[in-house]
Amino acid sequence: MDNLRQLIEQQFSYVQGLRRLFHSHPELSGQEFSTQQKILAELAAMGIAARPAAGTGVIADIAGGLPGKTVALRADMDALALAEELDTSYKSQNSGVCHACGHDGHMAMLLGLAKIFTAQRHELPGRLRLVFQPSEENFPGGASSMIAEGALTGVDAILGAHLWQPLDSGCMAVLTGPVMASANQFSITVQGRGGHASMPQQTVDAILTGAQIVAALNTVVARSVDPQAAAVVSVGVFRAGEAPNIIADSAFIHGTVRVFDTELRQAIFHRIEEIATGICQAAGASCLVELCAGYPPVINNSAAVVDAVVNAGRQTLGAAGVVPFRPVLAGEDFGYYLEQVPGAFMFIGAGNPAAGITYPHHHPKFDIDEQALVGGMEVLARAALNLLSN
Structure with a gap:
């Protein structure tokens, strides 16, 4: 034409x-x-x-x-x-x-x-x-x-x-080759033991435990991923507590994992689960980790x-x-x-x-x-x- x-x-x-x-x-x-x-x-x-x-x-x-x-x-x-x-x-x-x-x-x-x-x-x-x-x-x-x-x-x-x-x-x-990433999600529900803010020794603080998890998740890419590989782990939601004088019983963390390699996605998912489980165990809390594999990467083939x-x-x-x-x-x-x-x-x-x-x-x-x-x-x-x- x-x-x-x-x-x-x-x-x-x-x-x-x-x-x-x-x-x-x-x-x-x-x-x-x-x-x-x-x-x-x-x-x-x-x-x-x-x-x-x-x-x-x-x-x-x-x-x-x-x-x-x-x-x-x-x-x-x-x-x-x-x-x-x-x-x-x-x-x-x-x-x-x-x-x-x-x-x-x-x-x-x-x-x-x-x-x-x-x-x-x-x-x-x-x-x-x-x-x-x-x-x-x-x-x-x-x-x-x-x-x-x-x-x-x-x-x-x-x-x-x-x-x-x-x-x-x-x-x-x-x-x-790779053009856009695989967009994936994870959520972590931390279950602690709530109580009065004046008596923290009787509680398992879900906010403190969740905060430690959030901080640790920010080390995943820096310390568990090859520096030459592209990856992002970001927490977009951290929800816990309702009053200043109550130690939260539970906390909810929700985030995304972006990668160009599905094997790397699985490795990061595994590391997220390890971190959440390990920190909760040390704090005396428990957790439910849910991992959701999203769209595949866009790879011009x-x-x-x-x-x-x-x-x-x-x-x-x-x-x-x-x-x-x-x-x-x-x-x-x-x-x-x-x-x-x-x-x-x-x-x-x-x-x-x-x-x-x-x-x-x-x-x-x-x-x-x-x-x-x-x-x-x-x-x-x-x-x-x-x-x-x-």
């Missing part, structure tokens, strides 16, 4: 309008009912047969007029339980829910590409699979259910893109697919637009797709400091530079066309 950029620019107002519509009407994981209906309606208007999947997701195919392979493009759909603080015409109308991660733009880009490729299907080699996936933000995620319902059946490769605020609009990044994305990025944004990138310890359930088929997950720059678009993902003032939608669509389109015909 020699006029691809022109075709994309012609669809900008359509894509921007969809992005703002989705942004104004966000829905939480597993509750994307109106979002699903809008996507189905848009695809039907294009003449694309689509079907619901995984409850609130959508799967659709665009069959090209030329022989080729089958390539899937995935967009996630869900929003976050967060009260938005943007003051824009497209501010969330759903109290306590907002698209603070860019999924609104992902859906809009994929629908824009669907419109272009449908109109140009006589030039399209192979088959394009559109995967609109719910519940990316909420474990266990929607990817596994989409796969179980045929999202990857017959697919030769899959591409995913994330609008990424830390990168400036007009840039993109991709790399072979095909150098050939990554090369196709890099070439698409250079064609779209110029050589300087494809920037170096280090793996991030955030999680994404796109890793499930990459466990099944070759593929690549890329980052499309969406920040713009000059326009005040500087707030990070999952912040109540998060927004994107909407010009990033144009570049993101073109990179995805060019990479998909390359893979469809090769």
